[in-house]
Amino acid sequence: MKIDNESLAPWYFTIGIFVVWEAVCRLFNVSDFILPAPSQIAVAMVRYWKPLLYNSFVTLWTTLAGFLMAVAFGLFLGLVVGWSKAIYRGLYPVMIGFNSIPKVAVVPILIMWFGIGEIPAILTAFLISFFPIVVNVATGLATIEPELEDVLRALGASKLDVMRKVGIPRSMPYFFGSLKVAITLAFVGAVVSETIGANAGLGHLMTQAGSNFQMPLVFAGLMALAVEGIVMYAVTALIEQRMAGWAFRSQNSAGG
Amino acid sequence: MIKLQDVALAYAGRTGPVLALDGTSIDVARGEFAAVVGPSGCGKSTLMKLVTGLVKPTRGSVEVAGAPVRGPVKVAGMAFQNANLLPWRTVLDNILLPLEIVEPYRSQFRSKKAEFVARAEKLLDTVGLGGFGNRFPWELSGGMQQRASLCRSLIHEPQLLMLDEPFAALDAFTREELWCVMRDVWQRLKFTVVLVTHDLREAVFLADTVHVMSARPGRIIESRRVDFARPRDLEICYEKEFADIVHVLRNKIAQVRQTPAPVEAAS
Numbered sequence A: 001m002k003i004d005n006e007s008l009a010p011w012y013f014t015i016g017i018f019v020v021w022e023a024v025c026r027l028f029n030v031s032d033f034i035l036p037a038p039s040q041i042a043v044a045m046v047r048y049w050k051p052l053l054y055n056s057f058v059t060l061w062t063t064l065a066g067f068l069m070a071v072a073f074g075l076f077l078g079l080v081v082g083w084s085k086a087i088y089r090g091l092y093p094v095m096i097g098f099n100s101i102p103k104v105a106v107v108p109i110l111i112m113w114f115g116i117g118e119i120p121a122i123l124t125a126f127l128i129s130f131f132p133i134v135v136n137v138a139t140g141l142a143t144i145e146p147e148l149e150d151v152l153r154a155l156g157a158s159k160l161d162v163m164r165k166v167g168i169p170r171s172m173p174y175f176f177g178s179l180k181v182a183i184t185l186a187f188v189g190a191v192v193s194e195t196i197g198a199n200a201g202l203g204h205l206m207t208q209a210g211s212n213f214q215m216p217l218v219f220a221g222l223m224a225l226a227v228e229g230i231v232m233y234a235v236t237a238l239i240e241q242r243m244a245g246w247a248f249r250s251q252n253s254a255g256g
Numbered sequence B: 001m002i003k004l005q006d007v008a009l010a011y012a013g014r015t016g017p018v019l020a021l022d023g024t025s026i027d028v029a030r031g032e033f034a035a036v037v038g039p040s041g042c043g044k045s046t047l048m049k050l051v052t053g054l055v056k057p058t059r060g061s062v063e064v065a066g067a068p069v070r071g072p073v074k075v076a077g078m079a080f081q082n083a084n085l086l087p088w089r090t091v092l093d094n095i096l097l098p099l100e101i102v103e104p105y106r107s108q109f110r111s112k113k114a115e116f117v118a119r120a121e122k123l124l125d126t127v128g129l130g131g132f133g134n135r136f137p138w139e140l141s142g143g144m145q146q147r148a149s150l151c152r153s154l155i156h157e158p159q160l161l162m163l164d165e166p167f168a169a170l171d172a173f174t175r176e177e178l179w180c181v182m183r184d185v186w187q188r189l190k191f192t193v194v195l196v197t198h199d200l201r202e203a204v205f206l207a208d209t210v211h212v213m214s215a216r217p218g219r220i221i222e223s224r225r226v227d228f229a230r231p232r233d234l235e236i237c238y239e240k241e242f243a244d245i246v247h248v249l250r251n252k253i254a255q256v257r258q259t260p261a262p263v264e265a266a267s
């Protein structure tokens, strides 16, 4: 594998940012209550590696649980909504309305219903992330080329046939494409919910550390969040490429 | 095979009904090769949809194979200007698609797969795509995709083939080559064909009868038989009689394009 400057550029920039950060903190003598230097954060990460790891794990699993629920439900609802124009027209405004509610507002309700714990985090992750999946799957189904549908219907294909042979395979790239967005949202949902009320998770750890004025630990939590977010995004992006590669390839060739 | 009597069709447009066809009558005999020409937007594609039962006429009757059309006719092969192949299937699997839908092939699809594949490969050979079955559509040029699309419309040996400007997007040489492919396949299998085209030479070269439509709302205003002996050679395109027919048809269409389209709705 050839490693060129371009593929290393992200690393240069990341390291550069940390170096500048460290320099600014030292030069201006910034108090670590305001902005801890990367070196202090690193110290905190080493010192508190156990709670960091444990809470990262909790956040990971609540995010993934909510995300998987969103995938199952989103796929199902997307297929239903994309099935017919009538359902699409009827359900779409309802879903838009639902989606425009800031989910943070729902968290206290969930906590009242289910108590402090992991369930509100999972449900928030789910509620916030299923929408893009539904929209993408439904769009994939709704944008079948009418001529292709004519070809199939003139052969006597039923609606189910059209869906199985064309609609569903066709909407798969849209579906996998939406996973990247969905996992990011699920992560936001889980962390927000943990911040508002939970007894574990990175959000919880950070609020606790914050109220104890342990700023380096708060930032260590942020770092853990960043790493976790990047990893989950990268994994879903990889899945997308693997599962719907034909869509990328056919697009490339259509352009050329 | 096809009989339309005094058919009208209005689309529900956004600003009120759009009358696409009005008073259209057409007769196509079994095994006949019919071509339909006419100015753009006159309702040719609409006519195809009516015959295949994809839309219902607002007025009049549509009969295919002696029975009134009530829903999609179920046995027609169709090909359009865009090849519309499925990008996630290989060319071969694209061509086999109709066999996964039309009975009796559908229920035999698993057991007779090998036979069907052989059949598809033979068809690929006839259109000059031999050996390309395992490629994906996006690995093919536009002309090759169009050939594959023709194969897909023919694989189930339909009694009725509906072609809506299938050669329109091709270069002149590929187009003429595909005319010959079409001519040979039709000569061999003798199904009924309705070909919509803007290319009058194409219509006259391939068809037994050329139907000319008026501007919208479309009607058949002239049906002209073309009696050149079969099998026809591409050379006939350069004969005087051929040029004469094309010329007459051209003038006819130029004339209907001149007549102002009737006013939509008084607004």
Ligand SMILES: Nc1ncnc2c1ncn2[C@@H]1O[C@H](COP(=O)(O)OP(=O)(O)OP(=O)(O)O)[C@@H](O)[C@H]1O
Binding pocket: B011, B012, B013, B014, B018, B019, B020, B039, B040, B041, B042, B043, B044, B045, B046, B047, B216
């Ligand atoms: N779904 C639709 N809704 C409303 N109007 C339509 C619809 N489809 C077609 N029309 C109208 O009906 C008329 C005939 O359309 P059609 O597609 O049959 O024309 P055409 O002869 O095939 O044109 P072209 O030669 O450009 O392909 C057009 O004027 C078009 O505006």
Ligand SMILES: [Mg+2]
Binding pocket: B044, B045, B046, B164
């Ligand atoms: Mg048309």
